[in-house]
Amino acid sequence: MTEAEAVSSISCSGHGKAFLDGLLLHGKPVCECNMCYGGSDCSQLQPDCMVDADSGDPTFLEPFWVKNAASSAIVIAGWHRMSYEYSDGSLISEELKAHIRNVHASVGNAITDGKYIIFGAGATHLLNAAVHALSSKASSSPTKVVASTPYYPVYKEQTEFFNSEDYKFNGDTSMWNNDTSNSTFIELVTSPNNPDGHMKKAVLQGQFVKTIHDLAYYWPHFTPIVAPADEDLMIFTLSKLTGHAGSRFGWAIINDEAVYKRMLTYMDLSTYGVSRETQLRVMKLLKVVLSGNGREMYEFGHNTMKNRWSKLSKVLSQSKRFSTQKLKPQHCSFSQQIRTPSSEFHIDVIAAFAWLKCETSILEDRSCYEVLKEVNITGREGSLFGADNRYVRLSLVRSEDDFDLLLRQINKLVSVEINDKHVATTSTILRQSNETTLLLTAGVNVVNRTLDLRMELETLNSNIFPRQNGLYTTIDLSFN
Amino acid sequence: MTEAEAVSSISCSGHGKAFLDGLLLHGKPVCECNMCYGGSDCSQLQPDCMVDADSGDPTFLEPFWVKNAASSAIVIAGWHRMSYEYSDGSLISEELKAHIRNVHASVGNAITDGKYIIFGAGATHLLNAAVHALSSKASSSPTKVVASTPYYPVYKEQTEFFNSEDYKFNGDTSMWNNDTSNSTFIELVTSPNNPDGHMKKAVLQGQFVKTIHDLAYYWPHFTPIVAPADEDLMIFTLSKLTGHAGSRFGWAIINDEAVYKRMLTYMDLSTYGVSRETQLRVMKLLKVVLSGNGREMYEFGHNTMKNRWSKLSKVLSQSKRFSTQKLKPQHCSFSQQIRTPSSEFHIDVIAAFAWLKCETSILEDRSCYEVLKEVNITGREGSLFGADNRYVRLSLVRSEDDFDLLLRQINKLVSVEINDKHVATTSTILRQSNETTLLLTAGVNVVNRTLDLRMELETLNSNIFPRQNGLYTTIDLSFN
Structure with missing residues (x-):
């Protein structure tokens, strides 16, 4: 009991947890940080970290159980149910x-x-x-x-x-x-x-x-x-x-x-x-x-997932390169079932995963999975689902940290798309004005995209940045 | 915590246990009785009950964990390890x-x-x-x-x-x-x-x-x-x-x-x-x-099993109809390993199961498993082990109650063997004296054997108890 209380009092900055059966440092359990967080108290966000949107690890519900820690804890005695079978001879309670x-x-x-x-x-x-x-x-x-x-x-x-x-x-x-x-x-x-x-x-x-x-x-x-x-x-x-x-x-x-x-x-x-x-x-x-009116957990879970789906689909709606599944709003009978008037569950659009599609135009020789990987997002490849490589599954059921980082990267990706249009426009102007140097500052920091953009610029502005004489060495491709 | 303490305080007369996840009566967990025991507090031994020596359910160690209840209990928080994986990505702590x-x-x-x-x-x-x-x-x-x-x-x-x-x-x-x-x-x-x-x-x-x-x-x-x-x-x-x-x-x-x-x-x-x-x-x-000197559990387990094996093999040594495997005494290195001088583990003869053999003479058309079933012992049939039907496995690793009941039945079986010799002798005397009625009282109460003995008597004393005239109706075959 003392052990269990001690471990739950260890602070990991909201970006990790210490566990009874985790690694020990000086006899004390240490914080196990969420993906992309580090430091002894998990307070440091790691730069250029790979965001995990692969596994359907449903840790989005963890905050509910932290909040209900007292009522959901159990004590198991050393002699509890040692037998192969329950007293009725079955393996099932x-x-x-x-x-x-x-x-x-x-x-x-x-x-x-x-x-x-x-x-x-x-x-x-x-x-x-x-x-x-x-x-x-x-x-x-x-x-x-x-x-x-x-x-x-x-x-x-x-x-x-x-x-x-x-x-x-x-x-x-x-x-x-x-x-x-x-x-x-x-x-x-x-x-x-x-x-x-x-x-x-x-x-x-x-x-x-x-x-x-x-x-x-x-x-x-x-x-x-x-x-x-x-x-x-x-x-x-x-x-x-x-x-x-x-x-x-x-x-x-x-x-x-x-x-x-x-x-x-x-x-x-x-x-x-x-x-x-x-x-x-x-x-x-x-x-x-x-317990209670039997809706507390569903309300927490539903609000979390609805919020995530709405944020993600809103960002993606700005994109012409990426799209996700369209789900019909449906009436949810659960609100009647629990017999408490609530607007929460009435008409719903919600999903556990984004089934992301990359438009062929941006794929070139890559799969959609690879396109995302280049911006530090690990999804799950469409081919594993028997679909083609234009698809990738992004998990929305993971921790708040994982979702926030995913959303941040998706935001960048869509911003790049908007900026790419700007680059193309700039390039055309440059081509017309025949300038020989360029200082380009875009609004996003996507280091992995640098090479792609450089190549794109080369193609678009081949008369301005000829490959052979290296006149484009002064280009600043920093994205902030 | 309160629940767990409440459940461990319920008394089941040492012949059962109440569990947190068991059936409730008036909101309180009820005793789950060991085999052959009944009543709300498991105090009643059921007559003619089938003794389970089939499964290798190792509940012989339960008393050790009851004794070490405090040090072996755990508290699991509702938020403990919700993820599919440990933080190193594995499924193994x-x-x-x-x-x-x-x-x-x-x-x-x-x-x-x-x-x-x-x-x-x-x-x-x-x-x-x-x-x-x-x-x-x-x-x-x-x-x-x-x-x-x-x-x-x-x-x-x-x-x-x-x-x-x-x-x-x-x-x-x-x-x-x-x-x-x-x-x-x-x-x-x-x-x-x-x-x-x-x-x-x-x-x-x-x-x-x-x-x-x-x-x-x-x-x-x-x-x-x-x-x-x-x-x-x-x-x-x-x-x-x-x-x-x-x-x-x-x-x-x-x-x-x-x-x-x-x-x-x-x-x-x-x-x-x-x-x-x-x-x-x-x-x-x-x-x-x-913990401790790392021998407490082994000592308890070893003493329990050694005691059981020695009791059972002693009874069976009196029998010519039933025998069990012969195990060589061997030196046990464990006593050195734990580096505490102890005579407990030095030279050992011990086994988890009796591999019982019925001599062909008593099998008739039955398997050894069936012979034991007739005296209310359920073992595990030799044929399941790829052996023949003269063999049956008797589990010695179950609860003290199960072992005590098994030993009692085996004792009876061996007593019957001794009494059976007496019946045969009596029959021979009867045949010689040509009496027409018999009051037979043997020293054991084995109801299932009654029919067998009756038939045996009929065969032996066919001139005394002719099938056609029913003169043997006054025979009292009660075994006490």
Whole structure:
């Protein structure tokens, strides 16, 4: 207890945290700084730092849990739940299951009545358990696992990695829309979709098609809740509900008893269930989620994400080189569900990721991922999602620091675009006036762009800055 | 904190426990009773209850953690480690890794210097990760996974369940001892062996053979520590070190960097690492294990197991129908390792399981498992271990209650054997005296044996109790 209090009192300037199990200096835990921050108290912003917009690490919810530290803390005794099994012989806490049903009922995003619930170590674990359970052992050829592009990269990576005789990844769903071979299919449906946030429906139909609905992002933080989902097999994860990605906890809601049992066997033989300390902690977190009028966390999460999406899309709307997905405003039923009048959730445009598109004009030989990398932004390459290299996914669910730095870089990128127009205009004037030196001061500091601009200037002003005589050595290309 | 203290103050008569995440009655957690105990405070021993000696649930160590409750408890804040990754980008706590190295150094059971360490959700998870990492993708036929009988059943069940193209379970190692086909092999070596406690060495040799050493039971509680293990790939699990099976935590110690990296990828794509609350708790538990002179837990565990093994083997030594494995007394280096003079660990005979053999004479059409089931003992069938049905594994690592009940039933069984001799003698006398009624009172109460004995009497005394006229209706076969 003393340890836990000591560690939470260590100040890291709002740009980091000290942890009980972190590195020690003179016996005391040290600050672990957010990306791009350094110094013993994380107060120093590092120049020219690579901004991480790659991983969907949902730390945007951390401030909510810091604020609710007292009610969300747990004490675990050394003798707590040592057994392999709960006293009913299962690997799953019945109490936790009841809390999960209550959370879905309060949000109105999924129907759980009369359905089976199983736990896994995050959606990652449950996805393969579901694919395994739904793949046909009777069929002569392996079940085809498909997903509509752009799709969550783990679907492909995981299915290929395990290299089972029972199933194979077979790419984009649309390629199989008119298949008449009586193949068995598992269609992965992600709604809202990762990366682009669109609500999706299953595409394939017929007796040989099973579907897995990955509803990880179907929470009020990320999307309008339009109606409770009622699919055969639905997967949710704690990381996208409360932000606790490190806890490795997810659940599946299943209609069919035989499928449920096959998934239980998968859990028995892969990990023998989910850690008891995790189940205890998740229950405590869900108690906080459900407490009060059951809307505090969603309000915090929703406001944060809406704010971010609106800032980012506003900047990008000024650009002709970069664009992002268009999302329809939708009515959110969650505000009715919680029965407290609120304007917050009524009409919503919101997304967990920007699915950024680079216009071909600026790509040259580069991918959109590389274009961003040049301005110190790491996104996730479109090709990983089965899309082409004009696309890149930018994560908006990370810490406030990460988002602020991302927005700053995107702002610069768009400013460069505006300045580039100015450069082109200046160059034309220069060409006409036939001057031999140039002092150019643009409004942004993008060191990595210097070389590109220099080359662009060379091309535009070849008569002014001939390559052969080096007359352009006095050019000042500092961008402030 | 208050909750945690309240729950630990609930009395369950030493035959159960109340848990924070258990069922509630009037808002208060209720006692969860050990097997065969009931009532609101678990004080009632249930008659004719089935004794569980099946699972290797290591709750024999629970009293140690109850005694060390204060030093082994942890507080986890709601904001603790929400991220997918530690600040170094990994899924593994470096601090915990250091503690694991210290534990091995203090016990002297494995060399970790210069080796890689990876975490998984228990040995179960790591076994498949290791098989996956060691299987050959280059080979034209799947890698053959083998183990020496009797082997831990999960090896076969898991390998077959995942149905990979890369590896197949191929049974007993000895069948492949003289294989000249240049097949690639993975040999699973379990030392001490589960079920029989024997120290094992790899059998297969050559450039196409990889080995996985499952050293789950290589701790002073279960076996003499003869020398530090120094194998290419060694698997350990928390459940058999501290008894926390429910935490689902294990680790592998690996020589080869490429194998280590393949296992990391496996963890990424199966569960994305081990829960952060689990890693935090394990670190706390290992701190207790290492504290003081680093021998308290081992002493408790060792004394408990040695006591159980000696009681059980003493009873079985009186039997001609049942026998158990013979273990050689060995010198244990652990007592030197901890550098405190102690007679406890010097010369040891100890085992986690009784590998019970039923003599053919009493089997008739039954398996040894069925013979035990008839006297209300559930063991684990020999056939699951690749052995024949004369064998059954009895777990000695469960709670004190479970062991006491097991010992009581085994005692009865051996008493029946002695009484059965008496019945046979009585029958012979009856046959000679040609009496027509019999009042038989034996010294034990084994209701399930009644029918067997009745039939035995019928056969022996067919002239006294002819089937056709029902003269034997007055027989009293009550066993007290």
